[in-house]
């Protein structure tokens with residue numbers, strides 16, 4: 365029998381983490397949400413119970429959550445990103461890391477010294493684990509609604525195998541994914557979220573997202 369896939373979400377008690385946990389649990393992925401505070405993780409898992417339409421979610425410290433997982437999603441604000449990835453270094457060996465982090469300052473995007481959040485994480489982890497950027501342009505609000513259509517997901521990273529694995533996981537939550545190139549491209553995808561935030565403000569929406577056209581389903 366095929367082993368059940370386990371996904372840990374570091375910072376999983378937040379907006380993106382809780383919404384992603386609900387989406388992943390529904391098709392049968394084992395989800396462990398992580399927190400800096402074990403009790404907070406447990407409390408959040410309990411509160412998610414009423415919205416959990418299918419599957420099971422567990423709560424742990426970030427460190428414990430990562431130990432249990434095959435794939436680790438990093439979903440903390442940019443301010444805590446580098447420290448968190450560095451703290452988890454050594455425990456991420458052999459796992460795929462999905463970095464969702466958008467470098468924002470008061471809602472405005474900026475380019476961090478490494479070039480992007482993804483490159484920062486990959487620089488910290490080195491050869492220990494491949495980092496794949498994903499979900500930057502998806503709103504937690506839409507993820508939180510089981511039937512809400514999702515925008516397209518642009519996937520960046522230097523490992524083709526890890527990108528493939530991430531695309532397979534995200535297809536299970538109904539996302540259309542595109543390989544958007546190497547880690548060097550991530551600054552564009554991360555920065556695009558700043559544009560989506562602007563569009564939401566300008567046009568009084570909460571659901572701005574992106575859609576790729578001109579690529580046939582068969583070629584993906």
Ligand SMILES: NC(=O)c1ccc[n+]([C@@H]2O[C@H](COP(=O)([O-])OP(=O)(O)OC[C@H]3O[C@@H](n4cnc5c(N)ncnc54)[C@H](OP(=O)(O)O)[C@@H]3O)[C@@H](O)[C@H]2O)c1
Pocket residue numbers: 374375376377378379380381398399400401404405438439440441442443444445448464465466467468499500501502503504505
């Ligand atoms: N929200 C969205 O729609 C969305 C969409 C795409 C991408 N993103 C990206 O996803 C990441 C998470 O977004 P979010 O809206 O879920 O953020 P959030 O709710 O503000 O924070 C997520 C979790 O991160 C932990 N955290 C907060 N500050 C931290 C720090 N300094 N160091 C380590 N952990 C910290 C907290 O968990 P504990 O207190 O339990 O540890 C918090 O619940 C961000 O980088 C964001 O750019 C968000």
